[in-house]
Amino acid sequence: MALPSTAPALAQALEDVRARVRRAAERAKKNPNEIDILAVTKTLPPERVWEAWELGLWQFGESRVQEAERKKIALGDRFPENRHPRWHLIGHLQSNKARKALEIFDCVQSVDSLKLMELLDTEGGRRAQPVSCLVEIKISEEPAKQGLPAESLTAFLERATRFPFVRIEGLMGVPPLFPDPEKTRPYFRHLKKLFDHHRAFFQNDAPILSMGMSADFEVAIEEGATLVRLGTALFGDRS
Numbered sequence: 001m002a003l004p005s006t007a008p009a010l011a012q013a014l015e016d017v018r019a020r021v022r023r024a025a026e027r028a029k030k031n032p033n034e035i036d037i038l039a040v041t042k043t044l045p046p047e048r049v050w051e052a053w054e055l056g057l058w059q060f061g062e063s064r065v066q067e068a069e070r071k072k073i074a075l076g077d078r079f080p081e082n083r084h085p086r087w088h089l090i091g092h093l094q095s096n097k098a099r100k101a102l103e104i105f106d107c108v109q110s111v112d113s114l115k116l117m118e119l120l121d122t123e124g125g126r127r128a129q130p131v132s133c134l135v136e137i138k139i140s141e142e143p144a145k146q147g148l149p150a151e152s153l154t155a156f157l158e159r160a161t162r163f164p165f166v167r168i169e170g171l172m173g174v175p176p177l178f179p180d181p182e183k184t185r186p187y188f189r190h191l192k193k194l195f196d197h198h199r200a201f202f203q204n205d206a207p208i209l210s211m212g213m214s215a216d217f218e219v220a221i222e223e224g225a226t227l228v229r230l231g232t233a234l235f236g237d238r239s
Contacts, residue, residue: 007051024221040231046074063091092146109134109172112148117160124165132167139173139187157201170208171195181216188223
């Protein structure tokens with residue numbers, strides 16, 4: 001049985017989000033068209049992905065390999081050949097799931113070790129297709145947060161960029177969650193400095209700085225984000 005459509009509510013939410021992105025970009029004297037929205041669809045049914053795609057969203061973020069696989073199977077061949085969405089893995093990737101992940105995702109945003117990078121390079125070589133990824137930086141002191149320590153980034157990139165089947169497109173980071181989003185600003189600013197300092201390592205013409213979620217994306221844009229990861233701001237509270 002098909003779920004009732006939430007497209008009207010999503011269309012309104014997307015309009016509001018785009019207006020907020022535009023205003024934040026203008027405050028930072030940036031071009032709002034250069035800031036991408038990643039729709040975080042984890043825990044949502046495939047129908048919500050399809051509605052979002054029909055409204056013009058084309059990049060989707062998932063945290064779990066198996067959940068994303070089920071959605072892609074359910075969506076089947078609905079997408080036109082020349083307009084496939086780009087799927088991003090934004091959750092931690094276990095080494096034993098690297099091969100499966102590359103069958104599903106177009107970009108792995110959560111690379112945080114040379115061991116994982118080497119696995120992705122091996123799988124990319126096996127598929128004869130470079131793997132797009134971001135390096136996740138640990139910008140929060142919270143023990144539960146994943147990521148590469150900032151002080152290790154230069155040495156990491158010097159080694160990682162030698163892998164022939166890995167394409168490092170930028171950085172990703174997750175700050176602590178504060179009731180006041182303004183408190184995330186120093187964390188985003190720190191990540192932006194790392195991004196700028198290491199820009200020469202990134203292997204694409206428009207490097208990606210993935211930072212900012214529903215509660216703090218405007219601050220992230222003001223501090224230099226080029227991609228924001230939005231779930232609740234688009235789809236509402238999942239509870």
